[in-house]
Amino acid sequence: MQLNTKMISLCGTMALTLAGMASAQEQVVRIGHVGPLTGAIAHLGKDNENGARMAIDELNAKGIVLDGKKTKFELASEDDGADPKQATSVAQKLVDARVSGVIGHMTSGTTIPASKIYYDAGIPQISPSATNPKYTRQGFNTAFRVVANDGQLGGALGRYAAQSLKAKNVAVIDDRTAYGQGVAEEFSKAAKAAGVTIVTTQFTNDKATDFTAILTAIKAKNPDMVFFGGMDAVGGPMLRQMKQLGIKSKFMGGDGLCSSDLPKLAGDGLEDEQVVCAEAGGVPDSEKKAMDDFKAAYKKKFNQDVVIYAPYVYDSLMTMADAMQKAGSADPKKYLPILAKLSHKGVTGNIAFDSKGDIKDGSLTLYTYKGGARTKIATVK
Structure with a gap:
């Protein structure tokens, strides 16, 4: 009985040692x-x-x-x-x-x-x-x-606006962030090179909720497209106010705009196929x-x-x-x-x-919105 007790004690010690090693x-x-x-x-x-x-x-x-x-x-x-x-x-x-x-x-x-x-x-x-x-x-x-x-993304959007959407006069808005300003500048550069006229450039910020002043100035220019460099949290309310002001221009933006939440954020301001945006990524069908x-x-x-x-x-x-x-x-x-x-x-x-x-x-995927859902147009390099 004493031997068994010692063995049990020894086994317990070994188990603790092995656990410590593990x-x-x-x-x-x-x-x-x-x-x-x-x-x-x-x-x-x-x-x-x-x-x-x-x-x-x-x-x-x-x-x-x-x-x-x-x-x-x-x-x-x-x-x-x-x-x-x-x-x-x-x-x-x-x-x-x-x-x-x-x-x-x-x-x-x-x-x-x-x-x-x-x-x-x-x-x-x-x-x-x-x-x-x-x-x-x-x-x-x-x-x-x-x-x-942004060079790739803004450039692709600028060319697409000119070549596929046949935009002639575009108003540009950016939210003054490193992202928003960067993608707007790259878009403008590519769009101008493709023959598009930038009729006005306006600025907001990434926490803004009222765009009446800049949208009123844009409406006076009668652009066929508005490009927005910024995120969906600002782009959605901006689309609502564009509708309220009777601005029916196409609305384009980069990946910050191109979210599955945009329909919810824009509400009835989002018309079918009004928005074209690009995700900085995406995969081909294969x-x-x-x-x-x-x-x-x-x-x-x-x-x-x-x-x-x-x-x-x-x-x-x-x-x-x-x-x-x-x-x-x-x-x-x-x-x-x-x-x-x-x-x-x-x-x-x-x-x-x-x-x-x-x-x-790097790939880019172009999207629009139909029936309140993001719909893929194409994936490009």
């Missing part, structure tokens, strides 16, 4: 995500965060081993409120928390100032949605994006199944539809994790060189970066 062979890898989780475009930021959570959950289900240790991924999600000052504050918070990488930020106005903080700390950053060309032209080897930039499967899984998990960027956030995080796995480490110094040269097959297409960190061969 625990020592596990590690937590934290990946930051930043977007506007409060404010007028919080619906877009939450969509982004959901895409990141999908990726984290899938990675943890796979039981990934890095540095010889079973790895648990954790999401460190922060709110920048779409405000540049708040963005730099939360960027420093993530650096201090020693995250292994960052997915974000969402807007160009927050992504650009935050990118310097991540660069100084040597932390890789992949933005799923920032389109201003300046982001990847700062010489930061830590900065990447998985969508086409690769549509992966995207459709993602959207179905997203709806099952969160009980809502994808708004815009969730698939790009998911791909950004999965691309970063792929680089970590190929490097065998979550140490930025080890996986960053792999990330820069990686080719990753994602739900939004193949992800590979050029020397600046821009996505190679």
Whole structure:
């Protein structure tokens, strides 16, 4: 009986030792995500965060081993409120928390100032949605994006306005953010080159709700199209007021406008086929199944539809994790060189970066709205 007691005691000690060894062979890898989780475009930021959570959950289900240790991924999600000052504050918070990488930020106005903080700390950053060309032209080897930039997006819209929609006279409005101003300038440049006349350029801000003055000035110019550089939270109410003022011009915008929430935000101000917009991404019909499967899984998990960027956030995080796995480490110094040269097959297409960190061969998808639903026109390169 005494021997059995000793054996039981010994077995218990061994079990505790083995448990301790198993625990020592596990590690937590934290990946930051930043977007506007409060404010007028919080619906877009939450969509982004959901895409990141999908990726984290899938990675943890796979039981990934890095540095010889079973790895648990954790999401460190922060709110920048779409405000540049708040963005730099939360960027420093993530650096201090020693995250292994960052997915974000969402807007160009927050992504650009935050990118310097991540660069100084040597932390890789992949933005799923920032389109201003300046982001990847700062010489930061830590900065990447998985969508086409404003030069590509604004240029494609400018050419489409002239060549396909036969626009002759266009009024341009931008919200003075890095994104809105950037895409409006690129649109104007391409539209002018294609023979379009810009009859007036007006400005608002990303928190405005009353556009009577600028729309009245635009109505006097009688344009056949209005281009808006800004987000859906402003574009929707603007469409309502255009209808109230009797402005029947076509309405065009970039990816910030091109959301599944626009019909709700515009209400009866959204006429069938009045709006043409472009998403800085998208897949051709031959690769549509992966995207459709993602959207179905997203709806099952969160009980809502994808708004815009969730698939790009998911791909950004999965691309970063792929680089970590190929490097065998979550140490930025080890996986960053792999990330820069990686080719990753994602739900939004193949992800590979050029020397600046821009996505190679980025796609653009043109949409309109019919019957209150976003309807695809075409995917172009």
